[in-house]
Amino acid sequence: MTGQGKGRIYGVGLGPGDPDLMSVRADRLLRGSKHIAFFRKLGRKGRARTCVEGLLRDDAVEFAMEYPVTTEIPLSDPRYNEVLSEFYETCTQHLCSLSSNGEDVVVLCEGDPFFYGSFMHLYTRLKATCDVRVVPAITGMSAAWTASGAPITWGDDILSTVMGTLDEATLTDAMGRADALVVMKIGRNLPKVRRALTASGKADRAVLVEYASMEAQTVRALSEFDGETLPYFSIILVHGQGRRP
Incomplete structure (x- = not known):
C-alpha cells in the first residue's frame, strides 16, 4: 500500500475474539495491508495476532509491540507510567516513520480501539502528525x-x-x-x-x-x-x- 505522501494508520477493532464477529471493513483492511502492528506480552504470540491467523497477506510485515511491564510494577508506582510512556513513544515513532514513507499500517486492537484499549495511548500521540483512522468493533x-x-x-x-x-x-x-x-x-x-x-x-x-x-x-x-x-x-x-x- 505504498503511495504518494503520507500513509494512513488504522486502529482496527477485531471484536471480542471470534473472527466471524469482525466488521467487513476490518476484514478488508487486514487482508489488504502490508504492515501489521499489534500488542503482546513478552514471549507470547498475542491474542490480537492470534485472532487474525490466516487472514494476512503472505508478504505482511509484522511489528510486535511487546509490553515492557504488565503486573510486575504496581499501578501506584510512578515507574509504571514512566516505563509505559517510553514504550508508547517508541511505538509511535516507528509507526510515524512508516507513515512518513507512504506506508499504510493496520494496528490490531482487541475489542473496540476506543474502549479501554492500548491503542488509545498511540492515538493521542499520533493524531497531531499522522492520518489516523479508527475502525470500531463489537466490545x-x-x-x-x-x-x-x-x-x-x-x-x-x-x-x-x-x-x-x-x-x-x-x-x-x-x-x-x-x-x-x-x-x-x-x-x-x-x-x-x-x-x-x-x-x-x-x-x-x-x-x-x-x-x-x-x-x-x-x-x-x-x-x-x-x-x-x-x-x-x-x-x-x-x-x-x-x-x-
Whole structure:
C-alpha cells in the first residue's frame, strides 16, 4: 500500500475474539495491508495476532509491540507510567516513520480501539502528525451479555462499567448507584470485587462470563466459582431489572 505522501494508520477493532464477529471493513483492511502492528506480552504470540491467523497477506510485515511491564510494577508506582510512556513513544515513532514513507499500517486492537484499549495511548500521540483512522468493533462486554442469554438493561436502567482495579470503597459506591453492571479487569482483584458486590446488594445476581465468543467460553453464576483469581478475558455482569411493557 505504498503511495504518494503520507500513509494512513488504522486502529482496527477485531471484536471480542471470534473472527466471524469482525466488521467487513476490518476484514478488508487486514487482508489488504502490508504492515501489521499489534500488542503482546513478552514471549507470547498475542491474542490480537492470534485472532487474525490466516487472514494476512503472505508478504505482511509484522511489528510486535511487546509490553515492557504488565503486573510486575504496581499501578501506584510512578515507574509504571514512566516505563509505559517510553514504550508508547517508541511505538509511535516507528509507526510515524512508516507513515512518513507512504506506508499504510493496520494496528490490531482487541475489542473496540476506543474502549479501554492500548491503542488509545498511540492515538493521542499520533493524531497531531499522522492520518489516523479508527475502525470500531463489537466490545467484549457486548459479547459477554449476549453469551449470558439475557438483556443487560431494560427501560431506564443505568448501566455502569467498573474496573476491578478500583479501590473497594469506590467499587462499592459505583455498584450501588447502578442498576446494571459490567465489571472488567478483575484478575487477582476478584476477592475485592466479590466484597463490593455483596456490600452493594448485587452478589446474588452476578454472572461470570469467561472468554466470551471464543472456543473456551463459559457462563455461570459467580457464586458457582470458588477461585481467587480470573483470567484476563473474564467479565462479571449484573443484569438490570428495569421497566418493561
